[in-house]
Amino acid sequence: MSNLEGRRIGIAAERKAEVISKMIRNKGGIPVIYPLQGMQHLDEDTSRKNIHDFLEKPFDWVVLTTGIGAVTLEDAAKKAGVHKEFLNKLHQTQLAVRGRKTMQWLKENSLQAEIVSPDGTMESLLSAFSTNANQEDIFLQAYNQDDARLKDSLDHLGYSVYLSQPYYYEKPLDKVINSLKCDIADLYLDTVVFTSKTQVRNLFNDESGREILVKAFNHKVLPAAIGKVTAGELSAQGITDVLQPVDSKMGAMVVAIDHHYRQAQSP
Known part of the structure; x- marks a missing residue:
């Protein structure tokens, strides 16, 4: 059984979101897309x-x-x-x-x-x-x-x-931003994947709920970033432990998330 089986993985990207979703589904995960990049x-x-x-x-x-x-x-x-x-x-x-x-x-x-x-x-x-x-x-x-x-x-x-x-x-739709904020705060998601710093900035576009979001990421919801720039933006927001694969590609990200949960389940 895959370590992603039944886990909800939020995807903040719009471009190539379906490609990431397919990789997650292939490992039994449940992708949920929140297009935060903006048009x-x-x-x-x-x-x-x-x-x-x-x-x-x-x-x-x-x-x-x-x-x-x-x-x-x-x-x-x-x-x-x-x-x-x-x-x-x-x-x-x-x-x-x-x-x-x-x-x-x-x-x-x-x-x-x-x-x-x-x-x-x-x-x-x-x-x-x-x-x-x-x-x-x-x-x-x-x-x-x-x-x-x-x-x-x-x-x-x-x-x-x-x-x-x-x-x-352009700024993404407010309803998309608010939906992701709520699903992070409610711990509905196990992981959120970010592929650019723009997505991170759009999530933290104002102070509303910032403390709750940071607490959720630091204690329960796994923040995953493709690329050093994206990971750096998450860190700048106060998130202390960001998952970042060495190879900045979609497939490597999904493998890294799977590996993370395998390690978390190990005795």
């Missing part, structure tokens, strides 16, 4: 302007923070008929990136980064830039969860920052 919107007008400005203005650095952002900018360049020019300028500009998907996009386009966040966090990238500040111009791709903080941090270091926002996330 993603690609801003074509902003992306087109970002590409125009990138090609027209001089930049010493391009900072790519997400794979989705890189792909969205590339698609905008294709639609504008300047895809070749876009990639050529990237080849001629110093690149700094974070994230596995962003690195995959670089590889697909034969690009190499001068700075790569070793742990996938923006903090590591900012640390690298803090030792190299000399009033250089940066093209920063970010999105609405992080843009102001990242730009302010780089501005403070002395860089001149152009902010590119090719996409953004």
